[in-house]
Amino acid sequence: MAFRSGRHSLQIPGPTNLPDRVLRAMDQPLIDHRGPEFPAVTKAVVAGLKRAFKCSGPVAIYPSSGTGAWEAAILNTLSPGDKVLAFETGQFSTLWTKLAQRHGIEVDLIPGDWRHPADPAQCEAKLVADKGHAIKAVLVLQSETSTGVASDIAGIRRALDRARHPALLLVDTISSLAIQDFRHDEWGVDVTVGGSQKGLMLPPGLGFNAISKKALAAGKTAKLPRAYFDWQPMIDANDSGYYPYTPATLMFFGLKESLAMLDEEGLDNVFARHDRLAEATRRAVRAWGLEIQCADPKAYTPSLTAVRVPDGFDADEVRKTILDRFDIALGAGLGKVLGKVFRIGHLAYINETLLLGTLAGVELGLAAAGVPVKRGGVDAAMDYLGGNTPAAAAPAVAAARR
Amino acid sequence: MAFRSGRHSLQIPGPTNLPDRVLRAMDQPLIDHRGPEFPAVTKAVVAGLKRAFKCSGPVAIYPSSGTGAWEAAILNTLSPGDKVLAFETGQFSTLWTKLAQRHGIEVDLIPGDWRHPADPAQCEAKLVADKGHAIKAVLVLQSETSTGVASDIAGIRRALDRARHPALLLVDTISSLAIQDFRHDEWGVDVTVGGSQKGLMLPPGLGFNAISKKALAAGKTAKLPRAYFDWQPMIDANDSGYYPYTPATLMFFGLKESLAMLDEEGLDNVFARHDRLAEATRRAVRAWGLEIQCADPKAYTPSLTAVRVPDGFDADEVRKTILDRFDIALGAGLGKVLGKVFRIGHLAYINETLLLGTLAGVELGLAAAGVPVKRGGVDAAMDYLGGNTPAAAAPAVAAARR
Amino acid sequence: MAFRSGRHSLQIPGPTNLPDRVLRAMDQPLIDHRGPEFPAVTKAVVAGLKRAFKCSGPVAIYPSSGTGAWEAAILNTLSPGDKVLAFETGQFSTLWTKLAQRHGIEVDLIPGDWRHPADPAQCEAKLVADKGHAIKAVLVLQSETSTGVASDIAGIRRALDRARHPALLLVDTISSLAIQDFRHDEWGVDVTVGGSQKGLMLPPGLGFNAISKKALAAGKTAKLPRAYFDWQPMIDANDSGYYPYTPATLMFFGLKESLAMLDEEGLDNVFARHDRLAEATRRAVRAWGLEIQCADPKAYTPSLTAVRVPDGFDADEVRKTILDRFDIALGAGLGKVLGKVFRIGHLAYINETLLLGTLAGVELGLAAAGVPVKRGGVDAAMDYLGGNTPAAAAPAVAAARR
């Protein structure tokens, strides 16, 4: 690998650029995870996660990837042969249901074109039709990372309520937690799945389950075998501060710091920042004359924008050109959109300046790759951001005549 | 927590004091785990782990604790109702079998007094008696971390061979890998379970399975449901360098560095160092007049020494005194030996000077806690180490008369 | 200070954004600066500095700022009452001569408008007129950090040669070393002054003197009192590796790393990168309709661009707006141009993407501050960089039709 000057731009939709504060918080000697200091760390982390999930019940924290947290949600609530309802919004919705199938769960996957969100009306229809309540859970991703499509979780909840269906609601927030608003309690979510490596500004290595009372009760009779991912000892740790097996100590240190940073910025400001940068990105994409993978403007996820390349072009070649020339890593298209989209991550520890540099590199890289794009994407983003930075609403600080 | 000057002494039997080189290798910006640079990291890590396990087959690397790696070993080789043979050498042998039971595995646990290793003769007898080959696997820990008892894996292998029994041999090396000699291939081990946080000098967060051909074949027909811990995609990653779900990027960076350190020191030197420090520790314990939990001198594990406190004393109070006064964290007694032993870790990134400081603090702390010990433990350790440091064998470097 | 998401953009003309590699190299335990390991560090550092200065003689390394290295150059070559010739190219040329005056040196400062470089013809005329060789040294800055004006050192050398004048040539490369070409030996420079915090990608804290034979000889008879800044023990350290007083250990570690990075990139590539980014910046400035402080296109320094704000505007208010809204720190105008210019640093560890983000923030910030600028600066920079990135010269990597 040839030497490259200047910080690399990691603009995949997670894992993300880590704040120095988080890295330094993790660059620490270990402490005894069964010693007197550890419970305070656990408790700070659990309290902070509850603020992020907007939940009041327990939170299980696993040394795992997000996939592990998916598995935990399934294993702790379902029994072999149970049926779940899910929505094909992209690659990750598909993978979650495949994981469930590996455990003997029957999946009713509502097909989708990977460009639209889960449809509450379809959900309601399916549930209403399920007179015998064979469906034990509804699985939905708030943000489908492979396509940049966000589903309306409150809407899905209302669908369940209207159908008066007792199914559990299991929601993946891996690429939406601490990026867009999420309300575990208020929206009646039963298990919320999260991961460390996106909005929480940490490296990959922790998976989360926020758990409702109803989910806990379901867990008492759920019969899928479980040990590593069993909730109970993880729930006990919420109170004791001690874990059933060795926790990922440094990740806890980092998470404590990143949760503090979210508090300092304020979650609402975090959401507004992501909305702003996402809108700027979409304006750039449109100015280039390219198509956004998400076809429903109400369903854009603020964490990433998946961009379709024109027919005849290979999105991975485009990504390679952008990486080679401008040292910007973008996300690949996955599964059905392999080679057809590239994904710009605009999430976590990022601001206007860094986004505009990324968009400038992408704009130049598209041209270098021979993609017939119009210039002006960066300008469109700048036009939008120039009028929408937070300080813009504040009293004018324009340079006074001297 | 009051301010304490000087570096804390983390002398639990793992996680251990991390080398600065490892911490700095992990204090890095993330890279795209699906980008062009990551496979080289994976390949360096896999190659290094193979040297550590002395194995030639694939190695699965999980974002998990060691418990996850236990579960992976079970899920990928066994089917519901299968029977395994195990040995009660302490708390962790017990926990592994309980985990297996959660998955519907029948466990024949040979009882033990937590002071002796797995007995090859008992193993052989059990296997010989199992005419119908109902036993599908033998589970054994090379080093039982709760008691400091090491079992003879080559001896267990010979017991299987003598019994001409086809059971798989599953071995836990969580607190022995890169500490004492282990030979996956030569000893005919089928699955070796390892973790990042002991001899590999990393934080907790990675679990490993080294896998034999026989284990792979068994996996084809094994029927326990598995997804997160499925071997196949992890084995594929050995070649592609890419993982099925987000790997713990920074842990990979750290592991690459710690494996390089093991190469620099040389595994045989690593083993000799641990033997030397362990023997020094045991001499100190005996000089204090205390009893070592491991009652079989051939079965001492070089990673830790579990020390029994006299009747009437609470080992946890002793540990607390040592922590309060000398800022040394020792391991607690677990399970059946709760309150009866404390454990001195002398593993991973440690040398004579640091061990002697620890022993001095323990010696003073025992006295401060009112335990009726003789002084002279540090002296005994010094006597031994004075004659056995590596340079001692070299040509004399005594100060010449000028 | 309110929380700000995303990495801060430190685009002052030094100190600069530090590479992680340098920070990690400095995040190390100290070693004995009189122990057996330190000389290897010293020698690597001295050898690397000689490659950077393109010098073959000794290099003195001081725990000091660049100002200290200025003082060292004066103290080791001159005597009270000596006369030197200097050029008013900006604030720092003025400060260096004031420092000389504090030591009783008479300064003949050729006045300047802070927009043009040192003039070799004026230099020659002054020297020719100095029949008695009262002028003992000529002081010149290769890059005047306050104005972005670069002087032609080879040209000044030729002026001395043409005048057949024996004066020493003392050159400041604080903001040019490892940014633009510099040739201590070839250009007959007698003392080159450098600092750690610009092109060498280190924190402030080290000052350098590269020393010619002629300067060494002058030093034998120079009578200004000197102790801390005396060359001789520092020169001895070039061979022994040990310093007369405690060296700044961690800075040496960092410097060893940054010099290795310069080797990896290759000095000529480093220079080309700076030229490219500087030209892009100037095109942006012109597109905005603003004036560049340096009025001589042959004298642009590649490390920074000083930009004049229109009459009636306060450059510091503009800088404040840009900092507040876009988290970009720019350099202030100093001395005579206080409030009249702001300075964009584009030096050291930086690439196209980061520069374009900076220019975007500056463009928006100028508008927000009410400065009547045209849009299009970023576009102009992109137009230039799109055709001039290194890979652009390589065989086309355009996305192939599939």
Added chain:
Amino acid sequence: MAFRSGRHSLQIPGPTNLPDRVLRAMDQPLIDHRGPEFPAVTKAVVAGLKRAFKCSGPVAIYPSSGTGAWEAAILNTLSPGDKVLAFETGQFSTLWTKLAQRHGIEVDLIPGDWRHPADPAQCEAKLVADKGHAIKAVLVLQSETSTGVASDIAGIRRALDRARHPALLLVDTISSLAIQDFRHDEWGVDVTVGGSQKGLMLPPGLGFNAISKKALAAGKTAKLPRAYFDWQPMIDANDSGYYPYTPATLMFFGLKESLAMLDEEGLDNVFARHDRLAEATRRAVRAWGLEIQCADPKAYTPSLTAVRVPDGFDADEVRKTILDRFDIALGAGLGKVLGKVFRIGHLAYINETLLLGTLAGVELGLAAAGVPVKRGGVDAAMDYLGGNTPAAAAPAVAAARR
């Protein structure tokens, strides 16, 4: 260099083992030293230094070694030809006076045997004899780092007072600040010289002058030329927070953290800890049958113990053996005691456990080097520390009978 496991023991009398907190505080991106955030850093640092020096006047902070701070003290108070009184307590007292001589200062150096402190009676006699007040300053080191001899600064002050002599009192606290009690104001010290790399737990790179009103007044008429080390702009920085030339940003970050740590521990606790560890070390030395270089028990410095090796042995060979076998770096004998003493540093970020490990390694290393020492040094230190750790005075925490 062969690989060595375990953390290196840097037990020279400074620079010292750095706390992780300090290293992490320095492992940060730079900020604009002329931007809005820097003054808060300066002010925290200046306020903390005033607490450490126990002074109320200004403190100058130089990017320099301690030698630079020596020079600053001389340059800002004296004029060419001025006379100073000094005491030969070891190598560093000699070096400071030589530095003064380089600036044309006449030095009256009271000879010493490098084993005794400055004698207030001799001081008084000299001053009384100096009827014409030719002596402008008295130079004394609170702790002579080369010999481990501490002089009584309050006693020297009283000598000046008794002699009714107007000389300034200049004191070096490089190896005593934040280690033993020092009172700039109360003891009437005029300039206190300090450095970053000992009690302040930082890397080398900063030098300090605490300045009395009398010293400030003297500075107005002092005629030694000064620029880099001129007090005035440094004093101005105490109020403005901005420095005349680029400050060593990262060192300021580290200093802010280490001063916070001193506050957390409490200076009196810091002093008591050093006294305790120093006494333990001396008891070990005596038990070995070796002689302490400091021959006056009232004058032991708590930062280090210089140990004499028996005739016929080379202290540097002994140090080499200890370094090779136990990875402990000790300080060499300097100047007149070259090869005759080695120095054990027991200062800064250290505790009982770490010291005892060091003493154990030294005890074994002495034997390995063939030095005829008695064993029992570590025992003697343990006997002392066992009865004198802080918690020992607290209500008994002895393990209760269960």
